[in-house]
Amino acid sequence: MRKASIIGRNLSLGYTKGKVQKEILHGLDFELLSGEMTCLLGPNGVGKSTLVKAILGQLKPFEGEVLLNGKVTSAYSNEMLAKELSVVLIEPFLPGNMTVGQLVAMGRIPHTGWTGKLEDRDREVIQNALSATKIEYLRDERLSEISDGQRQKALIARALAQDGKVMVLDEPTAHLDLVNRYEIMHLLREISKNQGKAILVVTHDLEIALETADRFWLLNCGTPLISGLPEDLVISGQINQLLPGKKFHFSVEKGRIESKTEELKFDISGPKILVRWISKALEKSGVKELSGAVEVSEGPFSLSYKGIIYKSVEGLLEDLTSS
Ligand SMILES: Nc1ncnc2c1ncn2[C@@H]1O[C@H](COP(=O)(O)OP(=O)(O)OP(=O)(O)O)[C@@H](O)[C@H]1O
Numbered sequence: 001m002r003k004a005s006i007i008g009r010n011l012s013l014g015y016t017k018g019k020v021q022k023e024i025l026h027g028l029d030f031e032l033l034s035g036e037m038t039c040l041l042g043p044n045g046v047g048k049s050t051l052v053k054a055i056l057g058q059l060k061p062f063e064g065e066v067l068l069n070g071k072v073t074s075a076y077s078n079e080m081l082a083k084e085l086s087v088v089l090i091e092p093f094l095p096g097n098m099t100v101g102q103l104v105a106m107g108r109i110p111h112t113g114w115t116g117k118l119e120d121r122d123r124e125v126i127q128n129a130l131s132a133t134k135i136e137y138l139r140d141e142r143l144s145e146i147s148d149g150q151r152q153k154a155l156i157a158r159a160l161a162q163d164g165k166v167m168v169l170d171e172p173t174a175h176l177d178l179v180n181r182y183e184i185m186h187l188l189r190e191i192s193k194n195q196g197k198a199i200l201v202v203t204h205d206l207e208i209a210l211e212t213a214d215r216f217w218l219l220n221c222g223t224p225l226i227s228g229l230p231e232d233l234v235i236s237g238q239i240n241q242l243l244p245g246k247k248f249h250f251s252v253e254k255g256r257i258e259s260k261t262e263e264l265k266f267d268i269s270g271p272k273i274l275v276r277w278i279s280k281a282l283e284k285s286g287v288k289e290l291s292g293a294v295e296v297s298e299g300p301f302s303l304s305y306k307g308i309i310y311k312s313v314e315g316l317l318e319d320l321t322s323s
Pocket residue numbers: 015024042043044045046047048049050051
């Protein structure tokens with residue numbers, strides 16, 4: 001049984017302006033488990049960052065409490081909190097002159113104090129953090145001279161060097177390309193497993209989260225936080241809570257979000273996968289129906305429609321949309 005590193009009990013969160021309290025989230029209960037990567041998903045503005053601030057002890061709840069290792073976070077000093085909890089937030093302004101090694105060493109500040117004098121133990125932890133994030137080769141590179149993906153790994157290494165049991169990351173893959181997004185999420189999953197850390201990742205990347213997360217927390221306006229295995233949430237249909245409008249739904253068969261279009265009446269025959277992609281292209285270009293059948297062949301790919309052979313879907317679409 002996994003240990004709950006962070007527990008939220010009956011949390012109500014929001015902001016105070018003057019004397020007015022604006023409540024954003026109400027009655028939240030949750031447990032962040034060690035050795036697991038949990039992804040927090042929800043629409044823009046629902047309160048994900050607000051929840052993260054409360055977990056980090058930066059926002060005092062209107063009601064309820066956040067417990068870290070069984071003790072309310074407000075009872076921790078900033079220094080103690082930094083030893084238990086590390087954070088990766090979007091940091092657009094990092095000093096470009098700093099090297100990756102220096103940035104990662106900053107993770108040791110809660111342990112060394114601001115003098116930053118590193119002992120053997122600190123150096124070992126820094127080395128382990130660089131190696132766990134696979135960026136040892138970047139140690140002497142300047143932050144201004146590495147890629148966004150490498151910088152993100154360096155920030156994760158800094159959080160690892162902090163050596164807490166809990167890591168919280170707010171959109172660590174924003175602005176990264178697809179390969180880097182997968183790489184970072186796989187890396188975080190690996191760290192949660194190998195180092196037994198409780199990792200919370202706020203993300204909008206549903207498909208990558210489905211591939212990598214142990215657990216999802218789904219946040220939606222006015223409903224309790226839903227926590228569960230991603231696969232259970234897909235099977236039960238609760239994943240659709242992320243898509244409250246009528247326009248989109250989560251396709252269980254395809255494992256991704258798609259638009260709910262009216263029943264399509266395309267008569268397309270051929271290999272199933274090719275038929276699916278052709279239907280998608282027709283759907284996207286606004287074609288509602290065909291006045292004949294499409295036959296698809298593969299190796300080499302061709303389409304036959306009303307006696308004309310097309311070598312690409314684009315050719316068919318050009319004829320359909322120009323007529
Ligand atoms: N400092 C603040 N003072 C007042 N209201 C705030 C403050 N920060 C956020 N809010 C409000 O709280 C609500 C939730 O914001 P939050 O940033 O937590 O959402 P989010 O789910 O993280 O959104 P996104 O996915 O866009 O990052 C929004 O309506 C926002 O306007």
